[in-house]
Amino acid sequence: MLGEFDIIARYFTTPDSEPPMPGVALGVGDDCALLSPEAGHELALSVDTSVVDVHFPGDAPPEAIGHRALAVALSDLAAMGARPRGCLMALTLSHAEPDWLERFAHGFRELGRRTATPLIGGDVTRGSLSIGVTVIGDVPAGQALRRTGAAPGERLAVTGSLGGGHAGLRMWQAGGHDLADPLLAAYLTPTPQLAAGQALRDLASAGLDISDGLLADLGHLCRASGVGAVLSPDDLPLAPSLDMTLGREAALHAALNGGDDYQLLVSVPDAAWADAQQRCAACDVALTEIGRVTAEPGIRGIPETLQGVGWQHFTGGAS
Amino acid sequence: MLGEFDIIARYFTTPDSEPPMPGVALGVGDDCALLSPEAGHELALSVDTSVVDVHFPGDAPPEAIGHRALAVALSDLAAMGARPRGCLMALTLSHAEPDWLERFAHGFRELGRRTATPLIGGDVTRGSLSIGVTVIGDVPAGQALRRTGAAPGERLAVTGSLGGGHAGLRMWQAGGHDLADPLLAAYLTPTPQLAAGQALRDLASAGLDISDGLLADLGHLCRASGVGAVLSPDDLPLAPSLDMTLGREAALHAALNGGDDYQLLVSVPDAAWADAQQRCAACDVALTEIGRVTAEPGIRGIPETLQGVGWQHFTGGAS
Structure with a gap:
């Protein structure tokens, strides 16, 4: 023994x-x-x-x-x-x-x-x-990317793609065990976005990871920064084949609420946007604009049918 | 919820x-x-x-x-x-x-x-x-008290008293739930020896805590330092009332093997011994010599009947 x-x-x-x-x-x-x-x-x-x-x-x-x-x-x-x-x-x-x-x-x-x-x-x-x-x-010192600091008018952007973590979990539960499948890999062997985080550190005004789900973590960012947001669901970078696997509505729901996507959400001033995209491209990481920061609190632009609850222990779990 | x-x-x-x-x-x-x-x-x-x-x-x-x-x-x-x-x-x-x-x-x-x-x-x-x-x-930088560095001839000493953790555990298991009892307190609400550790840092040549049991952790110190030790069982500072509670033989066994004593074991050169005792006294912590470091590997001076195994997960646990 x-x-x-x-x-x-x-x-x-x-x-x-x-x-x-x-x-x-x-x-x-x-x-x-x-x-x-x-x-x-x-x-x-x-x-x-x-x-x-x-x-x-x-x-x-x-x-x-x-x-x-x-x-x-x-x-x-x-x-x-x-x-x-x-x-x-x-x-x-x-x-x-x-x-x-x-x-x-x-x-x-x-x-x-x-x-x-x-x-x-x-x-x-x-x-x-x-x-x-x-x-x-x-x-x-002083350069860490915090949740505070997002300002109205800035672009909200995410690295990589969304919904893969949730879809991969469902796939495993349904008996799909091919680790080469990108959805399953997104769930079981995610890649932390270390290079992108360091690249964006001095360009973004605020950021966090979205492991609790995009909407839940965007809510954390907005509350910490004292701002709101408007999102464009059509701009969300869905994980490859997510549409086909889940159907459009469920794919969007997974991308917004699913959790287990180890991607970064950042708020980037317009003046820094081109640099931010270039630096992420140099790391071979997609950076996709998904909406804007607003002065008005709350998150707008998401139909109610697409709003779930982010992952929380003790209150019933993920969407 | x-x-x-x-x-x-x-x-x-x-x-x-x-x-x-x-x-x-x-x-x-x-x-x-x-x-x-x-x-x-x-x-x-x-x-x-x-x-x-x-x-x-x-x-x-x-x-x-x-x-x-x-x-x-x-x-x-x-x-x-x-x-x-x-x-x-x-x-x-x-x-x-x-x-x-x-x-x-x-x-x-x-x-x-x-x-x-x-x-x-x-x-x-x-x-x-x-x-x-x-x-x-x-x-x-460079001043941490490591397990390496103990040299033959140095004094081995422990802070506080021994065996209380083990006896406190047995007491709880037997239904004794008076947290004011010093044995039960040694087990359930131990006091980390932070002040003593900082006081001894530049006087002791090596040290570690003895949460796995005195003999087991002395073994770690000896192997890391490439030395051995000779102990004097009669010098062990037994926890108050340990003798009476467990009997002499079981008390010594608990002090040597019991684990859950969050005390420090240090190796102190003769020249630093008086300072070490003074500094510990200033922290209101007893520092008791229990033996000496030897060039010859192995631990001597402990009758076989008093040697148990230190706490280890997966191999059957404590003595």
């Missing part, structure tokens, strides 16, 4: 052969990890917990579960325009199955490698499967 | 009337929290997950559960000699019961207030009760 320390040593410790990441003074293996902050930078910190059968299906491929747990946390760094510096994982497991752990750790570490996010600490406990990931990033 | 955002706003957001903590540029309410690191300091980070009926009894007072979840994480900062800067909480709940949440949040925030550890972020998810706490501290 694998013990807690065996699991950490075998699956979650960087081999001595790998060069240490810049800024990591001490990684896994002591009471704390140590990070050396870069001068003139603030630290951005966030935690996201992924619970089996709440946030991901228990029978999903372990690689995808590992990838997803880190991706959803990194999306919060992306939303602040922060650069990842490291992460800590609080892994709760009901049993320690070596093959599952090997594949899970591979998915987690592979995304960590691609995004330069070393695992610098964590713990392993026994209980119902859940993965808590704390991400640490940095951002030049 | 309380929603996720209601819970965060009601129980875990600092009132606007409270002054912001120094260094916290942005707290709960955006995608990430923002911390301003102090020049010349490294960040110390650690995560600890407390799972119901694994780490604490589900029927414990909610204030104690909240206190304990933060305390066990802060103990890792203490072990590095770090000063707390903030924490993030990943709270997983099976249901949202306002009275329970109010009391839980009170216990958590009260210890946060006493230790200057503001809650700067977190998330709330649905599932079996578990509390993941990430703590962030800082320490002058």
Whole structure:
């Protein structure tokens, strides 16, 4: 039987052969990890917990579960325009199955490698499967992209496409398990928009990720900034084949309310719009205008039939 | 029914009337929290997950559960000699019961207030009760108290007293629910040794907390430092009334193997010993010599009957 320390040593410790990441003074293996902050930078910190059968299906491929747990946390760094510096994982497991752990750790570490996010600490406990990931990033002092700051007249824009997360969840539940399908990939192995977040940081006036659903998170942005918004549903960048898979009405509903789309919503002044599009294009990320910020509070332009509730725990969940 | 955002706003957001903590540029309410690191300091980070009926009894007072979840994480900062800067909480709940949440949040925030550890972020998810706490501290660059560095001939010493955590757990299980009892308090509402850790940082050559049990954690220190140790069981500072409660043999066994004692074990050169004792006395913390570091690996001086296994998940648990 694998013990807690065996699991950490075998699956979650960087081999001595790998060069240490810049800024990591001490990684896994002591009471704390140590990070050396870069001068003139603030630290951005966030935690996201992924619970089996709440946030991901228990029978999903372990690689995808590992990838997803880190991706959803990194999306919060992306939303602040922060650069990842490291992460800590609080892994709760009901049993320690070596093959599952090997594949899970591979998915987690592979995304960590691609995004330069070393695992610098964590713990392993026994209980119902859940993965808590704390991400640490940095951002030049005073330049983080917050939810406050959107001003009337600015363009509202989203990265990537919408509705794929919701459709992918439905697809998995209906028995579709082809991870190469872009909708399923959007749900199970999302890509955090780190490059776009950093590219947009000094151009956008406000931004956040839309993991709770576009309308719910737009509501958060509007309340934080003291503004409103008008959206053009016809301009929403629907995930590829979403129309065909769900039908037009359900596709729009998923794009507006579905949640699990790890994209960014930003407010961009007209003067910065061309630059914002160019920088996103350079990152190979679409940036699509979906509406405008208004002085009048509230969100307009969405027929009532397309308004659902964003994902919230304890109140009945997603649309 | 309380929603996720209601819970965060009601129980875990600092009132606007409270002054912001120094260094916290942005707290709960955006995608990430923002911390301003102090020049010349490294960040110390650690995560600890407390799972119901694994780490604490589900029927414990909610204030104690909240206190304990933060305390066990802060103990890792203490072990590095770090000063707390903030924490993030990943709270997983099976249901949202306002009275329970109010009391839980009170216990958590009260210890946060006493230790200057503001809650700067977190998330709330649905599932079996578990509390993941990430703590962030800082320490002058290069001065963290690590597990490496203990040298032969140095004194091994522990803060506070031993065995209380184990005895308190047994007491709770036997129906003793008087939180004023020092043994029960050692288990349910431990005090992280933050002041002692910072006081000992530049005097001790190595240190760690002994939450896994003294012998298990001494083993970690010895392996990391490439040394051994000889202990004097008669010198162990047993928790008050431990002898009487458990009998001599079981008391020593609990002190050596019990776990749940959130004390520090340090290795101190002779030349620094008097200073170390004085500084701990100034913090009102006992510092007791329990043995010496040896060049020869292995731990000697403990009769075999007193050797148990430290707490490990997945391999059968504590002694």
